[in-house]
Amino acid sequence: MKKGFPVLMLAWMVSITADAGAQDIESNDLNLQIRIRVYNFAKVTPDVIAKGEEEAGFVLEKVGIRTRWLECSGPAVGLECQSELGQRDFLVRILSGWAPVGTGIPRSAVGLALLAEDGGTMASVYIGRVTEIAATGLAWRAQVLGHGIAHEIGHLLMGSNGHAALGIMRAEWKRADLQSISRRSLNFTSKQRKLLREAVHRRETAEK
Numbered sequence: 306m307k308k309g310f311p312v313l314m315l316a317w318m319v320s321i322t323a324d325a326g327a328q329d330i331e332s333n334d335l336n337l338q339i340r341i342r343v344y345n346f347a348k349v350t351p352d353v354i355a356k357g358e359e360e361a362g363f364v365l366e367k368v369g370i371r372t373r374w375l376e377c378s379g380p381a382v383g384l385e386c387q388s389e390l391g392q393r394d395f396l397v398r399i400l401s402g403w404a405p406v407g408t409g410i411p412r413s414a415v416g417l418a419l420l421a422e423d424g425g426t427m428a429s430v431y432i433g434r435v436t437e438i439a440a441t442g443l444a445w446r447a448q449v450l451g452h453g454i455a456h457e458i459g460h461l462l463m464g465s466n467g468h469a470a471l472g473i474m475r476a477e478w479k480r481a482d483l484q485s486i487s488r489r490s491l492n493f494t495s496k497q498r499k500l501l502r503e504a505v506h507r508r509e510t511a512e513k
């Protein structure tokens with residue numbers, strides 16, 4: 306939920322939109338999948354993590370992207386967590402507290418996506434902020450966590466820390482957004498859905 310740079314974001318959107326017309330990918334055309342390695346450094350109870358993953362998976366499923374989750378912290382870490390990262394592998398760190406002060410990330414940020422030139426692989430979600438949002442009583446903690454994860458994966462796939470005026474990619478969720486989260490109806494926009502599918506398809510092709 307890092308504050309974006311509107312002017313740069315606009316330029317980026319225009320170039321992507323122009324490029325995307327050539328290869329429109331409908332959600333049902335492809336069997337898109339990503340894998341997410343979860344590092345629960347904040348030691349959140351496993352049931353909240355599992356429900357959070359389910360929520361994030363539900364949001365991404367509506368985009369046409371299936372998710373596979375790997376628990377990569379704790380005593381029983383599978384071998385898959387140690388295998389080499391592919392293009393469709395992502396790392397999500399669940400950290401305690403809030404976004405660190407002095408990094409330029411607002412305190413209101415649920416998480417942070419580390420972007421590279423070709424998108425990104427790793428994101429963090431701050432459980433202190435998740436819990437604070439859930440304390441409004443408008444959505445459950447696991448729901449906020451899950452939508453936070455989906456939001457950060459959105460940044461990684463779209464290769465931008467920019468935000469939108471509406472939907473799950475808003476810089477800060479308002480009351481109505483949290484109510485939508487509780488009803489599982491806060492979504493990516495149709496333009497974002499297209500960008501996300503294209504990104505996964507591109508990464509899948511690069512893996513082959």
Ligand SMILES: [Zn+2]
Pocket residue numbers: 306307456460466468475476
């Ligand atoms: Zn964001």
